[in-house]
Amino acid sequence: MKSFLLLGSALALFAFTSATAGQAPRKVNAPDIAISHRDRVYAAEQFSNTVSVTDPVDNRVLGFIKLGDPAPGNLSPLYKGQLLVHGLGASPDHKTLAVVSIGSNAVSFIDTATNTVKHTTYVGRSPHEAFFTPDGKEVWVTVRGENYISVIDAGTYAEIARIITPAGPGMTIFSPDGRYGYVCSSFNPETVVIDVATREIVGRVAQPSPFCPNIAATPDGAQVWFTLKDVGKAVAFNARPPFNVLKTLDIGPITNHVNFVRTARGQFAYVTVGGKSEVQVFRTDDFTKIATIPVGKLPHGVWPSGDGARIYVGLENADALAVIDTATNRVVANVSIGQAPQALSYVPDAVPAGPGTQNLEPLGKGGASTYLVLGSIGGGSDEPTGVSLFDQGLIQMMQASVTGLAPKRAYVLALARQADGSGRLEPLASFTTNPAGAAIVNAIGPIRQVVQAASITDRRYLVIAPGTADKLGEPVQVQTR
Incomplete structure (x- = not known):
């Protein structure tokens, strides 16, 4: 049995x-x-x-x-x-x-x-x-x-x-x-x-x-x-x-x-x-x-x-x-x-024999990135906005995965002169959030050189402000690191 x-x-x-x-x-x-x-x-x-x-x-x-x-x-x-x-x-x-x-x-x-x-x-x-x-x-x-x-x-x-x-x-x-x-x-x-x-x-x-x-x-x-x-x-x-x-x-x-x-x-x-x-x-x-x-x-x-x-x-x-x-x-x-x-x-079984490495190349100059974080001013959202700067040589492709904003609202990703987001803002990209209050936002330029500048007078800080490029409100998110 x-x-x-x-x-x-x-x-x-x-x-x-x-x-x-x-x-x-x-x-x-x-x-x-x-x-x-x-x-x-x-x-x-x-x-x-x-x-x-x-x-x-x-x-x-x-x-x-x-x-x-x-x-x-x-x-x-x-x-x-x-x-x-x-x-x-x-x-x-x-x-x-x-x-x-x-x-x-x-x-x-x-x-x-x-x-x-x-x-x-x-x-x-x-x-x-x-x-x-x-x-x-x-x-x-x-x-x-x-x-x-x-x-x-x-x-x-x-x-x-x-x-x-x-x-x-x-x-x-x-x-x-x-x-x-x-x-x-x-x-x-x-x-x-x-x-x-x-x-x-x-x-x-x-x-x-x-x-x-x-x-x-x-x-x-x-x-x-x-x-x-x-x-x-x-x-x-x-x-x-x-x-x-x-x-x-x-x-x-x-x-x-x-x-x-x-x-x-x-x-x-x-x-x-x-x-x-x-x-x-x-x-x-x-x-x-x-x-x-x-x-x-x-x-x-x-x-x-x-x-x-x-x-x-x-x-x-x-x-x-x-x-x-x-x-x-x-x-x-x-x-x-x-x-x-x-x-x-x-x-599976993509390479039937041998090492399968022929004709592959190193990544080259498109292989470095910088990651930044934007947090809500005054607290609030527990889902910070992440920003990646993909190095292309002298410039970067910037991609922000924006979260924690009001749904279906117009915003601008901009550069501020002060760490707290105060002062005159320089717009980088306008966008509208989706119904979940999120968005993927892209821009291109020498952004890393600006947000990581050694000189205090030259440095800028990423912020998100409501409105349009020609009519900006007070920032609601600011770069925290």
Whole structure:
């Protein structure tokens, strides 16, 4: 009897483990792929215009695929490189990486074994993400600056069709079986479901707000989740007809990306929350939050390893990858990469043989950053505004992840002559907060030299004041470090 019980327990364990295998974006019955030196973690880095290549075994960056140059060289009318490297999608056979550059309207197809660009396809204005269909035959590119998906033949790299969507399609993700493509919108409050075979819209899902940057499907094919950056929410809906909403979750300011991990404990959603510098973890069966993980400055892209043991998070304002152990939900490593990482992709067996380091380059001058913090004058918000100055040589790309302000209000990021924000202000960038009282604000110039000047007479301090550039109110946030 004892032997029978042991055998029965073993069979039950085997059956349960097999049922929970398969990590996004593959099917639930796909075998887990243990982490090895053949795997790669790729990150698209917006301000260094690079793709970093990391070995996940020892969490070591191997080098960079340089697709473009830093500013101001990339502002020249004769510039030929890519600009604002942002989106990533890997082919099902793990041999090709599709990299989207927003500023140059490009999709670069990279050979993962040699780190070389095989072809570049130019599409419409401001594409955002590109993903292969599960059969590997097509690449669907959301052309966010227009109103369509550009369908590219994965063999010839030529555009073969356009699928009209609501204006501003943000991203497409496919059901694991390849039947449906789910397309969220960055400009309209509507996600559409497309039948892949017919390329016809067969379902619509209301978005509580118009700004969705990211969408993901669970490996079991049951749910689709999308994030809403402007209102700080995530929405889960039924992946099958009638595509009804299952749950709307309040997440936090600058809610960025979502992805999934399946383990022996169940299936979990990991959501990056930029304004809180954390990742929130939810069960997908009852939507309970089981963990909040501090990860670092402005977490953005997120992607699981081939076995679900790790999940990787790009830190947009820290130029780093945070590596989370999914068994403990704790950060176990940090990897320095390029500037302002956006999308991530973990590709198992990307390098079939050899070291896989050929054609990689060092980061070069686009590899240093300065980080500053702005706090509320008189206290108040417990979520300070973070500012990164991405070094481009003599100038910096400045990115502020603004939080803790009044919603839907006009503000100006400016320079003050006094540490307390008093005196005449010099405007740098005007912006309007989203409904969560947050915003991502950019500027360019020799800002580090000014805010860190040794001379008291030359030094300036970053502040945020309500109003417009020609009519500023009293500062409400001031540089604290």
